[in-house]
Amino acid sequence: MFNEFPETIEIDLRTRVNDAISWLLDNFGGLFDFIAAVIRTVLLNLEDAITWLPWPLVLGLIALLAWTATRSPLNTVVLTGLMVMIGMFGYYDLAMITLAIIIAAVLISFIIGLPIGILAAQSDKADAVIRPLLDGAQTMPAFVYLIPALMFFGLGRVPAVIATVTYAVPPLIRLTNLGIRTVTQSAIEAATAYGATPRQILRDVQLPLALPTIMAGVNQTTMMALAMVVIASMIGAEGLGQEVLLAINRIDPGRGFEAGLCIVALAVIIDRITQGFADQYKESIS
Amino acid sequence: MADENAVLLECRKVSKLFNDEGNTQQVLKAIRDGVGKDEIQEKLGTVVGVREASFKVHRGEFFVIMGLSGSGKSTLIRTLIRLIEPTDGEIIIDGEDITKLSEDGMRKVRRNKVAMVFQHYGLLPHKTVLENAEYGLKTRGISWKERREKAQGAIDRVGLSGWESYRPSALSGGMQQRVGLARALSHDPDILLMDEPFSGLDPIVRRQMQQEFGRLQNEEDLTTILVTHDLDEALMLGDRIAIMRDGEIIQIATPDQLVTNPADDYVASFVEGASPARFMVARSVMSDDPLTARDGDSAESAVEMMRERKIWSTFIVDGGNKVQGVMSWETIQRLAQSGGTLHLGTGVRKPVTCDSETPIDELFPLVLNTRHPVAVVDDRGTLQGMITKNMLLEALAHDIDYDEEDPESKPDLVASEVETSNQPSNEVTSV
Ligand SMILES: Nc1ncnc2c1ncn2[C@@H]1O[C@H](COP(=O)(O)OP(=O)(O)OP(=O)(O)O)[C@@H](O)[C@H]1O
Ligand SMILES: [Mg+2]
Numbered sequence: 001m002f003n004e005f006p007e008t009i010e011i012d013l014r015t016r017v018n019d020a021i022s023w024l025l026d027n028f029g030g031l032f033d034f035i036a037a038v039i040r041t042v043l044l045n046l047e048d049a050i051t052w053l054p055w056p057l058v059l060g061l062i063a064l065l066a067w068t069a070t071r072s073p074l075n076t077v078v079l080t081g082l083m084v085m086i087g088m089f090g091y092y093d094l095a096m097i098t099l100a101i102i103i104a105a106v107l108i109s110f111i112i113g114l115p116i117g118i119l120a121a122q123s124d125k126a127d128a129v130i131r132p133l134l135d136g137a138q139t140m141p142a143f144v145y146l147i148p149a150l151m152f153f154g155l156g157r158v159p160a161v162i163a164t165v166t167y168a169v170p171p172l173i174r175l176t177n178l179g180i181r182t183v184t185q186s187a188i189e190a191a192t193a194y195g196a197t198p199r200q201i202l203r204d205v206q207l208p209l210a211l212p213t214i215m216a217g218v219n220q221t222t223m224m225a226l227a228m229v230v231i232a233s234m235i236g237a238e239g240l241g242q243e244v245l246l247a248i249n250r251i252d253p254g255r256g257f258e259a260g261l262c263i264v265a266l267a268v269i270i271d272r273i274t275q276g277f278a279d280q281y282k283e284s285i286s
Numbered sequence: 287m288a289d290e291n292a293v294l295l296e297c298r299k300v301s302k303l304f305n306d307e308g309n310t311q312q313v314l315k316a317i318r319d320g321v322g323k324d325e326i327q328e329k330l331g332t333v334v335g336v337r338e339a340s341f342k343v344h345r346g347e348f349f350v351i352m353g354l355s356g357s358g359k360s361t362l363i364r365t366l367i368r369l370i371e372p373t374d375g376e377i378i379i380d381g382e383d384i385t386k387l388s389e390d391g392m393r394k395v396r397r398n399k400v401a402m403v404f405q406h407y408g409l410l411p412h413k414t415v416l417e418n419a420e421y422g423l424k425t426r427g428i429s430w431k432e433r434r435e436k437a438q439g440a441i442d443r444v445g446l447s448g449w450e451s452y453r454p455s456a457l458s459g460g461m462q463q464r465v466g467l468a469r470a471l472s473h474d475p476d477i478l479l480m481d482e483p484f485s486g487l488d489p490i491v492r493r494q495m496q497q498e499f500g501r502l503q504n505e506e507d508l509t510t511i512l513v514t515h516d517l518d519e520a521l522m523l524g525d526r527i528a529i530m531r532d533g534e535i536i537q538i539a540t541p542d543q544l545v546t547n548p549a550d551d552y553v554a555s556f557v558e559g560a561s562p563a564r565f566m567v568a569r570s571v572m573s574d575d576p577l578t579a580r581d582g583d584s585a586e587s588a589v590e591m592m593r594e595r596k597i598w599s600t601f602i603v604d605g606g607n608k609v610q611g612v613m614s615w616e617t618i619q620r621l622a623q624s625g626g627t628l629h630l631g632t633g634v635r636k637p638v639t640c641d642s643e644t645p646i647d648e649l650f651p652l653v654l655n656t657r658h659p660v661a662v663v664d665d666r667g668t669l670q671g672m673i674t675k676n677m678l679l680e681a682l683a684h685d686i687d688y689d690e691e692d693p694e695s696k697p698d699l700v701a702s703e704v705e706t707s708n709q710p711s712n713e714v715t716s717v
Contacts, residue, residue: 209411285453
């Protein structure tokens with residue numbers, strides 16, 4: 001008799017979630033439209049700007065950033081070379097589109113994640129609420145984020161950015177929280193002793209000293225965004241991810257390999273440059 | 287300055303407990319009942335950081351808090367501006383009980399009245415020396431131009447000119463502490479709080495900083511509270527020293543009182559290494575029962591007294607105990623033989639005087655240059671005590687370890703006194 005789980009105690013969560021989503025859509029449709037419009041504007045402008053740049057200028061820019069961030073001729077050559085490789089594979093345009101989506105996602109993640117991280121750092125109660133949510137979010141399969149994004153925003157780049165942000169923002173929140181909480185007590189005490197308000201302490205002491213950790217968070221968020229962009233191509237994000245998806249659908253391993261390599265190259269370029277700046281800053285304050 | 291002797295900061299039975307959730311009142315009662323720190327910690331699980339600390343610090347004073355590691359010095363100095371909230375008691379700064387102030391009120395006190403120098407400097411590592419030095423002014427909302435000016439002045443005073451645009455990490459420990467000092471000075475505080483500011487420095491730099499600081503303290507007209515466990519530092523800089531043990535203040539005294547008169551064995555062991563003579567002043571050497579007579583007293587009775595006390599001069603004082611002169615044994619004896627009385631006239635000399643805070647090294651020339659005792663007087667000329675050569679030597683003798691077994695090794699001071707004072711001399715008198 002225990003072969004069948006009794007139907008009488010089954011919980012029907014799925015209809016409730018669906019109901020909740022349609023209720024939200026019915027009642028807050030305007031809000032979602034507004035969010036979508038904002039993100040679309042940001043994204044389009046970014047894309048325009050990036051694709052407007054002539055490619056030699058982009059290469060020059062990458063070389064310049066790589067040099068100022070790492071101060072290493074080898075790194076500069078390798079990172080610029082990776083971009084050249086992307087171009088040689090014929091994926092320059094798609095890479096720029098992907099870059100635009102990533103920059104937009106990281107920007108939005110930063111705008112959302114930083115205040116939440118600060119809140120979690122300053123209130124143990126908020127931390128107690130936020131922490132399990134982040135834990136849950138990070139164990140959730142990335143695909144799951146596509147569903148609500150799709151439901152609320154339909155197909156296209158906007159839901160792709162939103163799914164990417166949802167997936168990529170937790171490390172930024174986590175590390176902002178950690179960074180602020182681990183700022184040396186002596187600096188905070190000194191500022192307090194000289195009559196600083198909590199806001200002044202945040203601005204003058206906690207944020208600047210947590211910055212290396214926050215930058216590590218931004219770095220992680222960027223890497224996760226890059227990973228998510230591939231998945232988000234399933235709901236219509238253009239760019240390198242779409243190439244991978246096409247390769248899978250058409251069983252074209254060569255094409256998928258090229259596109260995958262380009263994503264890795266992009267990841268390395270972004271990672272090295274942001275990490276380099278973070279290290280430099282860290283050096284200067286310790 | 288308004289009033290030299292005004293109390294600027296006062297602690298009234300300030301206590302600070304750690305881990306006192308739920309049993310604060312119980313622990314405070316145990317403290318009032320005199321239960322010891324260890325017992326409270328064992329039975330109630332509460333750490334007594336500071337225990338009913340009471341003291342007053344006057345305007346312009348240099349107050350030192352001393353004690354072993356863990357005795358609660360840092361906790362106490364931090365409660366003074368509520369960097370640590372006191373559990374009980376009152377802290378009065380400039381007539382205002384700051385324990386009752388709101389967050390905002392407390393910030394005003396921190397911005398306008400006090401500045402603190404920390405053991406581990408507490409500098410902001412991402413800001414330059416100049417930005418660190420001006421930080422207190424920045425929280426106060428002083429204009430950019432003014433705070434640059436003031437911070438620059440403070441940096442110059444602590445001898446860091448030329449380092450303005452460096453980050454603290456580029457500086458040595460001693461220089462970083464100067465930045466901390468510059469930040470405090472530019473803040474222009476009434477009260478300067480310092481928690482072991484020199485202890486992170488190597489001995490040579492430490493001495494140098496201490497001396498510089500002693501100079502600054504005089505120039506800047508500061509009221510200072512200094513925490514240290516360096517005895518020499520305490521004795522060199524402090525006007526008064528509070529000794530702490532287990533969170534409790536067990537003695538508050540001037541350096542010389544502390545050295546010559548420790549309250550108990552703990553304090554004694556603390557000041558053991560100090561040479562008392564270095565910190566003696568006239569007050570700690572003098573006899574507060576000087577030999578005096580009035581104009582018109584009988585010479586006969588004066589002679590009696592001098593014989594009795596084996597002191598061979600008498601001060602002549604008026605009704606208000608004001609010193610009018612000093613007469614030698616020979617003069618008075620001559621008067622006694624003719625059955626006369628003492629009177630101001632021939633044979634009455636002007637005594638050499640000093641005040642009660644005259645340090646011992648300044649006493650030597652005074653005492654040696656007169657055959658009479660030196661009169662210790664207050665600023666109105668009232669006689670407070672006298673110092674003979676004998677007393678000076680005895681005070682110093684206490685500072686020398688005699689071989690207790692051998693009484694012969696102790697010089698016979700009384701005998702030598704009689705001898706010297708009977709010698710005829712060409713007396714130098716001073717006013
Ligand atoms: N946050 C805290 N929680 C629990 N106990 C504390 C706390 N801070 C200090 N104490 C205790 O209070 C007592 C006094 O500490 P405090 O730091 O004031 O000593 P101190 O005299 O400054 O010592 P040191 O010379 O080592 O700096 C110690 O017993 C210490 O263990
Ligand atoms: Mg301490």
